[in-house]
Amino acid sequence: MAMQFTFGEGLEVTGMLDVANRYQGGPGFIHGGILTTAFDEAQGMACMVLRRPVVTGHLQIDFAAPIPLGSVLELRARIDGTVRRKVYTSAEARIVEGPFADPDVVVATSRGLFLTVGAEHFDRAKDFVDGVPVSPHGTSSV
């Protein structure tokens, strides 16, 4: 999965996802796990303003409407608040291109708790790193 992100006003981040055929779950529609991954990515990207690494602690998705293959999804994500290391985030998805496109309809929502972590969190896995890490700014790859 690769998403393009732009940083808007305030703390909001917008990500675009082309719903490719390989993302199919039920016939003709996106797989819920793919949509969950896209939210995780978008909300993680929103946390970048903190300039500290974060990991996902808890993610909760509401799947409000089916999303057909061939859609372009817009995900808007933001930080709602922080308490100590806890970063509370939310996001919603809209279909902006494709057969079911309607930018006024929210087709899924997400609430996520992220935790800031130190470098030691990732040091434990440094021997297993696969490839070159992708820049956190603008483009993501999962």
Ligand SMILES: CCCCCCCC(=O)SCCNC(=O)CCNC(=O)[C@H](O)C(C)(C)COP(=O)(O)OP(=O)(O)OC[C@H]1O[C@@H](n2cnc3c(N)ncnc32)[C@H](O)[C@@H]1OP(=O)(O)O
């Ligand atoms: C740029 C692209 C961004 C991409 C984003 C993608 C991000 C990811 O997918 S990361 C991969 C998935 N996530 C992981 O692998 C994380 C695995 N889990 C862990 O490493 C640990 O459980 C971790 C770091 C989340 C928390 O552990 P730890 O640092 O020991 O936290 P801990 O001290 O127990 O708790 C800190 C606080 O968070 C709370 N907390 C921790 N985990 C949770 C949880 N799952 N649910 C609710 N609250 C939690 C605790 O209650 C505590 O709260 P308080 O400060 O009020 O006492």
